[in-house]
Amino acid sequence: MSATFWESVADGNRGLTAVLFTVWVYLWLSQRQTKSAGSPKLESGKSLPTEFLAEEKVSLLTAKESSSGPRRIKGELRKAEGPKSAVQLGPQQRVQVLVFFSSLTGSTERTAKQFTAALEASLLGQTSESDQVFLRPQLLDLTQIDYDEFFISPPKSTEANQPVDYFYLILLPSYNIDTINDNLLEHMKETHNDFRIDKASLAGLLGYSVFGLGDQEGWPTEEEGFCFQAKEVDKWMAKLTGRKRAYPLGMGDSTRDSKERLAEWTEGVTEVVRQIAKTGCLGDGVPGSGDAVESDDEYVSGEDDDGEVVVDEPLQPKKTKKSTRDIDDVEDLGRIMKTSRADANDATGRAPIAIDFTTYSRTSKKPPQTVKEMVPKSSPTYAALTKQGYSIVGSHSGVKICRWTKSALRGRGSCYKFSFYGINSHQCMETTPSLSCSNKCVFCWRHGTNPVGTTWRWVVDPPDLIFDGVKAGHYQKIKMMRGVPGVRAERFAEAMRIRHCALSLVGEPIFYPHINEFLAMLHGERISSFLVCNAQHPEQLAALKAVTQLYVSIDASNRESLRRIDRPLHRDFWERFLRCLDILRERRFRQRTVFRLTLVKGFNVEDEVEGYADLVERGLPCFVEIKGVTYCGTSSSGGKEGGLSMANVPFYAEVTAFVEALDRTLRERGLGYGIAAEHAHSCCVLLASERFRVGGRWHTRIDYDRFFELLEERGPDGEWTPEEYMGEATPEWATWGNGGFDPRDERVDRKGRKIEA
Structure with missing residues (x-):
């Protein structure tokens, strides 16, 4: 080709290069202005030093790079967040404490009545009626109420001009026979697992606390069943309320120290209820506060962690190398079997991969549950029905x-x-x-x-x-x-x-x-x-x-x-x-x-x-x-x-x-x-x-x-x-209009005297 052709090509490249350079300069200037405008400002209006921006960028990169494990971020000790659904009380709002109980023999009912009376005197006795924040506590029998009115969502106030917030207290004995407690637990479980209902459907409550009554002669320890149904109710209430446990689960032995333990629990609950009435929420708590079950891992404080804070990862399964027991789908199964056949013919003589078709539960193995009798002869139910004239x-x-x-x-x-x-x-x-x-x-x-x-x-x-x-x-x-x-x-x-x-x-x-x-x-x-x-x-x-x-x-x-x-x-x-x-x-x-x-x-x-x-x-x-x-x-x-x-x-x-x-x-x-x-x-x-x-x-x-x-x-x-x-x-x-009394018989009143037709 001639020299004129190559000269024209060179002139075109130089022009294209000039255009691209101009565009690059424009984009660079625009990006710099954006960063400058978005950088944190000091009180004087000046941008923070670039060293701070660099440190911030490194911290974020470090956090992203370590996403496979717990993230460690340098900085101050993180303060625990308050409840997500904290209720702030208005000037016209009132607090209603509801005390729930169940009882077969009547002892828990008597205890609940005494507790409610003491709570009422404590909450209502120190303020004038015009300044009263608390309504009179209500005592509710779990055998009489409709669960849907109390344990799917908090009750609604009937007075629009005076809103009411609710606080639940539950006194519960534990029985090894079938009682209303079992139905309450089943209702709570169904409510939490019902996809049509919010899992924390009781989050609107101010808080809750549970007290269990038991007998350590029959169940010496918690592991052996002492107050086990109260513990279950406490767990499900934690889930339904979105971690609104206001005071720890109390437990008392009805034959030994139930009065002392109940008095301690009452004092603590009363103090918490008063605090909630002032602040409208449960306040701060360490991570894990209000969880349904106790965590196996202790929270690491700042002193023990060299000033670093462990940030919990979302509850997602970790990505690990696939084992022979982790078969995700049919394609993986075919791939593994193909690999095993190839390995079987390997010159090294390695054994083929064993495939385990067993389904493994992610939850811990629970002890086998024994099937209960509906009305055991030793139960209060049996005694009550027999007294009413039934032959069981x-x-x-x-x-x-x-x-x-x-x-x-x-x-x-x-x-x-x-x-x-x-x-x-x-x-x-x-x-x-x-x-x-x-x-x-x-x-x-x-x-x-x-x-x-x-x-x-x-x-x-x-x-x-x-x-x-x-x-x-x-x-x-x-x-x-x-x-x-x-x-x-x-x-x-x-x-x-x-x-x-x-x-x-x-x-x-x-x-x-x-x-x-x-x-x-x-x-x-x-x-x-x-x-x-x-x-x-x-x-x-x-x-x-x-x-x-x-x-x-x-x-x-x-x-x-x-x-x-x-x-x-x-x-x-x-x-x-x-x-x-x-x-x-x-x-x-x-x-x-x-x-x-x-x-x-x-x-x-x-x-x-x-x-x-x-x-x-x-x-x-x-x-x-x-x-x-x-x-x-x-x-x-x-x-x-x-x-x-x-x-x-x-x-x-x-x-x-x-x-x-x-x-x-x-x-x-x-x-x-x-x-x-x-x-x-x-x-x-x-x-x-x-x-x-x-x-x-x-x-x-x-x-x-x-x-x-x-x-x-x-x-x-x-x-x-x-x-x-x-x-x-x-x-x-x-027939209609003739009364329907058998003429062969004789009508008498309650005292056996004949009634004239």
């Missing part, structure tokens, strides 16, 4: 003679089931194969005596043991009646032959894992089965075999009312409830289905007729029993808040007015129901489907012999309709 069979079943059985034996009236369905009350056995329930209904007076739970977690007794045991217990109680004045000889003789079984004593019968085998034993001796469930176990209900009559308790017409009156333990209680109604709808042409409505004044009577009509329309049961609640008193710890009073018991006129309104609503919807029978003596009325109205007369009674024939012919899964074992017409004296 095995470890989880019970039988009790009904008051209507006693009344029928003396010719003083039979149960409403005789008026409606032809059951001889003196030949009826009331029992349950499960004393446990998944509800804590407000009208149940056995709070704190029968256990509760959402799943079966106890020893399971065989059905034949239960069947033989409940029969023996029932006959023994019948024999005890032979010396009672007024017992009729012919009815006493008939009572020694059980013909009917009401599985409605207490608890949840379909909770028992072998309920179908137990039913088969009843039917094998031609004993009819009237099974009542609480509409909280749809899977067990769907698997249930044929029964003579299947009940579902309908205690409310809407979600909120059901939560208030039944106080179910299941989180999805309303969805479970509706699924059970759907199951009964599917079975209405295969067996007799019943909705049992228990009316509780002040809970589920007012303005709920339309809601009940919706439920009847959804389930379309054969019958609807409407009954006023029976007042049996309250538990000793229930009080006016937890239990019921006579004011909650509706008069019969109020029950009949409700029935007439419901009947009218069902007719307006064209659902085909009518008022079929009544039993005024037990405040109960029966609505029946028009399917059981033949020739203008109601046929609500049962042909029991025909039922057993159908069962023998077609088996427990056989297809038959309720009409096939429909009995004779309902007696005239039992």
